[in-house]
Amino acid sequence: MVATQETIDKVKEVSSTYKYGFVTDLEAEKAPLGLGEDIVKFISHKKKEPKWLLDWRLKAYKKWLSMEAPNWAMVDFPKINFQDIYYYSAPKTKPKLNSLDEVDPELLRTYEKLGIPIKEQEVLAGVAVDYVFDSVSVATTFREKLAKEGIIFCPISEAVQTHPDLVQKYIGSVIPISDNYYAALNSAVFTDGSFVYIPKGVKCPMELSTYFRINEQNSGQFERTLIIAEDDTYVSYLEGCTAPQRDENQLHAAVVELVAMNNAEIKYSTVQNWYPGDKDGNGGIYNFVTKRGNCIGKKSKISWTQVETGSAITWKYPSCVLKGDDSVGEFYSVAVANNAQQADTGTKMIHIGKNTKSTIISKGISAGKAQNTYRGQVQIQKNAKGSRNFTQCDSLLIGDKCGAHTVPYINQFTPHARVEHEATTSKISEDQLFYCLQRGLDTEQATSLIVNGFCKEVMKELPMEFAVEAQKLIGISLEGSVG
Amino acid sequence: MSLLEIKNVKLKLDDKDILKGLSLSVSKGEVHAIMGPNGSGKSTLSYMLAGRDGYELESGEVFLEGQSLSDMEADERARSGLFLAFQYPVELPGVGGMSFLREAVNSRRKFLGEEELDHLAFVKEARKVASKMFVKDEMLKRAVNVGFSGGEKKRFEILQMAMLKPKVSILDETDSGLDVDALKIVSDGVNAQRNDDNAIVVITHYQRLLDYIVPDFVHILSDGSIIKSGGPELALEVEKNGYAGLINAA
Numbered sequence A: 001m002v003a004t005q006e007t008i009d010k011v012k013e014v015s016s017t018y019k020y021g022f023v024t025d026l027e028a029e030k031a032p033l034g035l036g037e038d039i040v041k042f043i044s045h046k047k048k049e050p051k052w053l054l055d056w057r058l059k060a061y062k063k064w065l066s067m068e069a070p071n072w073a074m075v076d077f078p079k080i081n082f083q084d085i086y087y088y089s090a091p092k093t094k095p096k097l098n099s100l101d102e103v104d105p106e107l108l109r110t111y112e113k114l115g116i117p118i119k120e121q122e123v124l125a126g127v128a129v130d131y132v133f134d135s136v137s138v139a140t141t142f143r144e145k146l147a148k149e150g151i152i153f154c155p156i157s158e159a160v161q162t163h164p165d166l167v168q169k170y171i172g173s174v175i176p177i178s179d180n181y182y183a184a185l186n187s188a189v190f191t192d193g194s195f196v197y198i199p200k201g202v203k204c205p206m207e208l209s210t211y212f213r214i215n216e217q218n219s220g221q222f223e224r225t226l227i228i229a230e231d232d233t234y235v236s237y238l239e240g241c242t243a244p245q246r247d248e249n250q251l252h253a254a255v256v257e258l259v260a261m262n263n264a265e266i267k268y269s270t271v272q273n274w275y276p277g278d279k280d281g282n283g284g285i286y287n288f289v290t291k292r293g294n295c296i297g298k299k300s301k302i303s304w305t306q307v308e309t310g311s312a313i314t315w316k317y318p319s320c321v322l323k324g325d326d327s328v329g330e331f332y333s334v335a336v337a338n339n340a341q342q343a344d345t346g347t348k349m350i351h352i353g354k355n356t357k358s359t360i361i362s363k364g365i366s367a368g369k370a371q372n373t374y375r376g377q378v379q380i381q382k383n384a385k386g387s388r389n390f391t392q393c394d395s396l397l398i399g400d401k402c403g404a405h406t407v408p409y410i411n412q413f414t415p416h417a418r419v420e421h422e423a424t425t426s427k428i429s430e431d432q433l434f435y436c437l438q439r440g441l442d443t444e445q446a447t448s449l450i451v452n453g454f455c456k457e458v459m460k461e462l463p464m465e466f467a468v469e470a471q472k473l474i475g476i477s478l479e480g481s482v483g
Numbered sequence B: 001m002s003l004l005e006i007k008n009v010k011l012k013l014d015d016k017d018i019l020k021g022l023s024l025s026v027s028k029g030e031v032h033a034i035m036g037p038n039g040s041g042k043s044t045l046s047y048m049l050a051g052r053d054g055y056e057l058e059s060g061e062v063f064l065e066g067q068s069l070s071d072m073e074a075d076e077r078a079r080s081g082l083f084l085a086f087q088y089p090v091e092l093p094g095v096g097g098m099s100f101l102r103e104a105v106n107s108r109r110k111f112l113g114e115e116e117l118d119h120l121a122f123v124k125e126a127r128k129v130a131s132k133m134f135v136k137d138e139m140l141k142r143a144v145n146v147g148f149s150g151g152e153k154k155r156f157e158i159l160q161m162a163m164l165k166p167k168v169s170i171l172d173e174t175d176s177g178l179d180v181d182a183l184k185i186v187s188d189g190v191n192a193q194r195n196d197d198n199a200i201v202v203i204t205h206y207q208r209l210l211d212y213i214v215p216d217f218v219h220i221l222s223d224g225s226i227i228k229s230g231g232p233e234l235a236l237e238v239e240k241n242g243y244a245g246l247i248n249a250a
């Protein structure tokens, strides 16, 4: 538990400024600036990829060229110049993976600053972490223990080499390259990410975790994660993100695909605190992410839990396609937007199989001048008889310059299903604040307590160590918003 | 030296004079009762003392253990040992009673330079105090004041008082909405905390509470100022003749 405490302490000492705003001074190996077929080939070549993958990337690139950036989200930002981004960046002193001792000490210090001790014995109790540093995974822990169970947990670039059949079978199977603009872009230029395979009948004995970090200036990060859970399995995956403080905006366009077979359960948790930009909206991460899970098997279950406190713009709709009869999809979300942050996030629940069930609990918190939108789609297809959805969207406003919006889309093609939607909007009342102050809590403690109370239903879905960290982060990201 | 010294305070709300030159001196070991009809300014007085936003003084001054409160925010006053049991305790959805109590107690301990209690020690202490107040463990797990009955809310207020060990406690109509049994429990809870080092100001509309919490002094508040002070017998006079008789005589 040493590591957990360390992480918590780290978060505690954070002041009102973004604490992860340091830059690691590593010489990076970059692809030339900009995007073109040659860059796609460069990336594929760097990664020594098989031809099918290069072809797949090129197809995605061509598709992307023909697509338009979506403009339906309630977010506002200048047009992105895709020629002004580096699509590949790797630390030059590329360490071998034999031992953690060989990892660049500078890199280790970066992780220490992030509060994630890289040394195996210090890794969060029972958490195996696959570190992604810019585009190359530099260290993977607990691999051996997992391998004993037949579990594969490695960088996806490595899986392409060691398990090409699995990757080829499932990549793009949940989110096809033509799905949307940013997914197409990711398919063309993704550099790394995690790959998880849980063989039949195995319950993964520990939480799997990846910390993503964008370091190189002007480098977009395009991770790609693929998790496959065979029949009768369980896996819980944690994703945490931070990025250094920069004046420019950085693009982050990830794709995450989940596949759950019969009776398989995947729990995917995210705590996202990418740099949100300054008070006036300068800098910060553009977080345009496509996440989707296929509940292919009967009685399969996919559960998304997200705590989104960072990024200048969040555009993200982790979704579930409920194909298998009796399959279950869940979405638990806390989205905090302060100052000039804009969040447009929600989920899609597509009910295809019979007696499928989905639950959506969304808690949006807006402060400063921020705009926070919940956008959710519930679709009950014709054969999804006996299906049920329950949606609850609560918004909390802090101050009177921010906004909260709820945009539910419900498409029901059979009468034999039940869809319920509840929405509330509230403010932190002066009475509540005064009550807390009268008990000796300061304004920030009080706000944090009230906000965390508001988010409780979602927070309790997070694994313990993450919940503590997430609570602190919410407090930190709202600092200065009251009083 | 008095623990709480209120010196000729005047306060307006919405341009209306509410407190009109009120003075009161409370010393260690004393229990004072402030009685007054509805609308006489009792809650306003308690909010003003606690430092609620919007209840700033027009003139006059208040001292806690000799220290002026004028530049102290509500939370600093609380940490310094001023406690207000609310007439209407506020609901905090999703905020567990135990964690709320713990944050409050640790804030006070930190201020006093005492070590913060770890989780186990705290829970043990809270349970001990709670059982004396007939507060069930289950209630501490629920969200603060959410779905509590009137009696439960008041018991929880006094439980917080017992945990925080304030110097000066102001109890604003702690008896309202309580049946006789609950009144007895709450009063026992308050009486158990009387000692030579602290002071309690009981604000009430009815004499009834003062049968249980017997005050050393009774003050009659009317239209924003204290019109009469005396011993416990003054409360009986109110009971007999009503406020009107006293106010007219003043």
Ligand SMILES: Nc1ncnc2c1ncn2[C@@H]1O[C@H](COP(=O)(O)OP(=O)(O)O)[C@@H](O)[C@H]1O
Binding pocket: B013, B014, B016, B018, B036, B037, B038, B039, B040, B041, B042, B043, B044, B045
């Ligand atoms: N926020 C406010 N703005 C204006 N007048 C107020 C406000 N709050 C209370 N008052 C008035 O101040 C007077 C005293 O109220 P209060 O202190 O609540 O009395 P009590 O607690 O003795 O019943 C009443 O006339 C009430 O209407």
Ligand SMILES: [Mg+2]
Binding pocket: B042, B043, B044, B087, B173
């Ligand atoms: Mg009152």
